[in-house]
Amino acid sequence: MIVRKRLTVQNTIAVIVALIFLVVVLFSFSFIGRRPGAGEQFIRQGVEDTGAVNIVAAIYLNYRLFDTIFEILVFALAVIGVRFHLHAIKDKRPRLKEALFISESHIVRVAGDLLAPVVALIGLFLIVTGHLAPGGGFSGGALLGTVILLLAVARGGERVGRRLNEDVVDRLEQIFLVSIIALSALSPLFGRPFFANFFPLGEPGRLLSGGWILLYNLLIGGKVFIGIWVMMYCFIRHRGDV
């Protein structure tokens, strides 16, 4: 029965088409594994140009900052869209009595309480050392967002959500967004072209180095942290629970 249902013309064609795609792409990818010298201009000049030891951060927040602005806007748009459209669905927010009832087991709660500060610290560390080591605003911010998710799992989403004043959170998020865009437009005031760093570069390898990368990482981290929480809170509310 099931087999007969699946062997339709459409599915056969789909499989054939996908296989052709696979063969075509695989056999024309002349991938030989190693191509030294790619991106060497960044390796050579990156530290000197930007003062950041982590070249990925240097590219991400200096050479290709314009792309990053888009990326932040995409993220902001996702948050705005989720919030706008979820209002169309009936709000399934449980009543206060239900919300305060903790359904999870004791172990989850204690483990959540124990883990949350540690994860939060790691997130902050990733944000602050984004220009020295792997990390940066997005990964750190996402980690901070998961801290609140952890708390929400342990104590119920509604209880955590009530703690954070929605208006303040919204305002903060908007301010982060505006300052991220505006910071790049401030450069001409300091005699530099738009989207060029105007902070002192500092000594590479120190915490206070890399020009505005640190500041940008902090702003992006805050934005992503709040954004992820707002998105998750919307989903939690319309699903009823975590």
Place this chain on the structure above:
Amino acid sequence: MEWLNGVTIGVVLFVIGLLALMLRRDLIVKLLGLGLINTSVILCLISLGYYTRGVAPIITGKPGQIYIDPLPQALVLSAIVINLAILALSLVFVMILVERYHTTDSVKIAQQVEQERSHDQEHIR
């Protein structure tokens, strides 16, 4: 085992994602396929910039090290966020449709949408 690298696996995953999008009628599975497609492209990008004995592009000043290409890694960061945004927004739209029609079957949803539209004269505004 030369052929078994990130790029090959990435392309295979891409095709699996395409198959999920073409063969399955469930919208949630379709979204999973979409996520798989985007992630496989990210895998391809990362592996294309990787050398077998390369080091992460964090300049330590030690001589004789080969750093891997930093640019694809910076690009991947943007691609990941875009992936997240697409999945989140499409999930919201799927939620709205499910709320209305109580099914995730794309064919049934399409039929009901068509019916509703032909009955609904309101769409003109």
Place this chain on the structure above:
Amino acid sequence: MTQLLLPVLFFITGALVLLWPRRAQLITLVAVLSSGVLVVMLAARFFDYGPISYTIGGWPAKMGIELYFDEIGLYFSALAVVLGLAVITYLWNRRMKSHFYLLFNFLFGSIYTLIFAYDLFNIFVAMEFLTLISFLLIGYPRRPYQIWAGLKYLLLSAIGMGMYLLGVAVLYYHTGALNLGIIAELVGGELTSGRMTCGLAPQYEAWVIVSSALLVTGLAVRAGIFLFSMWLPDAYSFSSPVVAALLAGLSTKMAGIILIRLAAVFPIDSVLLILGCITGILGGLYAIFSHELRRIISFSALAQVGYLLIGLGVGREAGITGGMLHLVAHGLIISLLFLAGGTAIAAVGGGSVSLLNAKRAVIPPLARLSLLIGLLALGGFPWLPPFVGRALLSGGIESGWLKAVVSLISLTGVIAIVRLLPVGYISDRNSPFFSRDSLPESLSFVVLLLPILFFFPLVRLAGIEINLGDNLIKPSMILISGILLWHLVIKERITGTLPKGILKLDWAIISLVAGFSIIYLLIGLL
């Protein structure tokens, strides 16, 4: 030239709309007006000194992101300014949520980026941003069919952009660059290094073929080409008129711009030619067999992309300029049609052709006039905008069968619109041309009608030579024969519809993936 950072202006105003939702309309108007000033400054500089290149942050082009302003930038940023003004005035009396204006600002930011973009990854990011904005705009009034159309759009274009990114990855691996200029040198260097002499191209390395096939497929989904972007008819005809105008007039045209830029770099002429013929003829046929105003306009939009592709495929300068001008002209026309059509449908109470024709007296006169002019322009009426591009285009075509195909596409376009022409027939002269309630709407029609009516002199002003007299006969012949054909032969025979299966989500995805293989084979073989 820091004026090229015009997109950032819209991002800042978008963020300001977030902060002050009550002033959203005013902020947006200021943004559109100041973008107009900046575009004029850029154009003045372009006419004096030629193309403008600007690398963001002052880095070298190999490391940073380059923005580039040339003819494409000139025409399309002018189009964007006009459309922005028209839509803002159209909405002046309506209470839109600030959410809409936020999306509007971001939409223009990404559109200006795409007009100026010269870096493949920057194009990807801006394109994805544009996808998400258009998706939210389609679903903005939250009706279920709009949500479904938006979801279809998002799924298809996300697959397409996945393919595009895969193509960028292959290209980056082999050339080590993302900047189109540098890639052009590298690919072109291979072209001239002696291995190729004839027009056939098995001599390309496999990676050039596969990466250009991936890029073209990805963009074809966004550009509105038959087989690839089957999200288009639903998205255009179900979304609200303003959104449809923005989507059809600007958002979809952006992929066309990128295709123009890519066609100068990669060996994709013949593929584009064949895709152009397919989309032109099939889109025209589907338009003939549709019975609703917005459906007809949507399918004819698919057909009109054919001209651009054929122009790019011909490869001569006349062909490319013609295709490009046709794209701009079509952007103006289709947004006028969607806006005026929206007003007309709202007045009549339904979108079907018979209803519109029967109740045409209810439609406000200016909307009726705009509809008539837009429809005539779609049919290639001499002097009106699309005529200019087509005249240039057919000047660039030499082979006989291609001329036949272009005439056939024009003919289907005429046949599709003939039955709507009675809408423009003015039966009573009593209704006032301007009324107080509809003043913003009328003003927006005027904003769009002015460049449409003066398109020909404007193009001449920009320095493109077209002889009006030589090109008068053929379009008029096609127009007249189309009208005659409709009334004498076809009118009674069109009852059914063409198969709608291809508009379904699954088949749309299958045809998209199959289309990739077709493109790959064509690039490899031709």
